[in-house]
C-alpha cells in the first residue's frame with residue numbers, strides 16, 4: 022500500500038503516516054466527492070481498503086475510514102483530539118446550534134437536549150405521530166402509484182413541529198412553508214464554500230438569510246406566547262422543556278441559542294426520517310415475504326419484526342453516509358496511521374454497513390439478520406456514534422415504527438418486481454431516486 026506524508030509544521034513529516042491518497046487531480050477528487058460521493062467512496066474503498074485520504078474542497082484533506090474497527094476508534098476518541106467536522110451544519114443553523122459546540126460546551130448542551138429525546142419520553146409523542154399519519158391518508162390515491170417521500174416529508178415535519186412547539190397555530194403555518202425549501206437549499210449550500218461578499222436577496226445565500234429573518238420573528242413570537250401561557254409549567258413540548266431547563270450553574274439557554282437549536286432539531290429531524298421511511302416503502306414493496314410478515318404483525322401489539330425491518334432499511338439504504346470529525350490533536354493515532362492536526366476524518370457509514378464480516382451477504386435486504394439480535398454498536402451506525410451520536414435516534418425510531426404500523430393497518434401495499442430505485446443525493450441525505458413509489462389500496 023502506498024503512503025503519503027504531509028508536513029504538519031511542528032510535526033516532522035516522517036512522524037506522520039496518513040492513509041493513501043488517489044493520484045487523481047484535486048479538482049477531480051472534489052467533483053467525485055461532491056457529485057458522485059457513493060460511487061467515489063465505493064471505488065476508493067475497493068482500491069485502498071479501510072482508510073484513504075481525499076482532497077475535498079471546503080473540507081481540505083479528509084481521511085475516510087470504511088471499517089467498524091476504525092469507526093470505533095473515531096467515535097471513542099477524546100473530544101480534545103477530535104472535534105466536530107469543520108465547516109459543519111452550524112453554518113446554516115447558527116453558532117448556538119449543538120453542531121457548533123465543542124468539548125465541555127457540547128457536553129453541557131447535550132445534557133439539556135437529552136431529556137426530551139430520552140426513550141421514556143417517546144410515549145408522549147406516539148399519538149402525534151399516529152394523528153399526523155392518519156391526517157395524510159385522505160390525499161393518498163387509491164390503486165395509483167405515487168411517491169411516498171413527499172407525504173413522509175410532510176408527516177415528519179408536522180410531527181417535529183408539534184413535538185417542539187406543542188399546539189398548532191398560524192405561526193406553524195409559516196414554518197411549514199419555509200422549512201422545506203430552506204432545508205433543501207441549506208443542505209446544498211452546506212457543502213459549498215461560503216462567499217465572502219453578500220450578493221443580495223436573489224442569490225442562494227441571500228435567500229437563506231431571508232428565511233432566517235422570517236424564522237427569527239416566528240420563533241420570537243412562539244417563545245413569548247409560551248412564556249405567557251398560564252399552563253407553561255405543565256407543558257411537555259420541547260420548547261417549554263428547553264425554556265425551563267438550566268445548565269448546572271443555574272443559567273438558562275440564551276434566546277439566540279434556543280432559536281438556533283430548535284432550527285437544528287427541525288432540520289436535522291425531518292428530512293432524514295422521511296428519507297428512511299421512503300426507502301422502507303421502496304424496500305418492502307420489493308420483498309413480498311418481508312411485507313407479508315410485517316402486515317401480519319401490524320395487526321397485533323408486537324413490533325419485533327418491524328424493528329428488524331427498520332434496522333435493516335437503515336443499514337441497507339443508509340440516508341446519511343458520513344459522520345465527520347476534525348483533528349484537533351497535534352497528531353491523531355488511528356489504527357496504523359498518524360494523522361496531523363487540521364485533517365478531517367470521516368466515517369463512511371454506508372461502507373461500514375456493507376462490511377461482510379459484520380453483515381454476511383451485505384447487499385441482500387434481510388431483516389432476519391436483526392431478529393433476536395441487537396445491532397453492534399460500531400457496525401450499525403446510521404445515527405453516527407460517540408458523544409455526537411444523533412440526539413434524535415430514539416425519536417426517529419419511534420416515528421418510523423408508528424408511521425409504518427399505521428400505514429400497514431390501513432392500507433395494503435402492492436408488491437412490485439421492478440428493480441430497486443437508484444440513489445439520489447439531496448445534498449446531505451440520500452433518497453430513493455423516484456421518491457419511493459408504491460401503489461396502495463385501502464384495507465376494508
Ligand code: HEM
Nearest residue numbers: 289290293294297341344404405406409410411412413417
Ligand atoms: C432516521 C433519521 C435520522 C438519521 C439517519 C440521523 C442521522 C444522524 C447522524 C449520522 C448524525 C451525526 C452523528 C455523528 O456525528 O456521530 C446526527 C446528528 C444529529 N441528529 Fe440525527 N438523524 C436522524 C433523525 C434525527 C432526529 C429526529 C433529530 C431530532 C429531532 C435529530 C437530531 C440530530 C442532532 C441535533 C444531531 C447533532 C448531535 C451532536 O452534534 O451532538 N436527528 N444524526
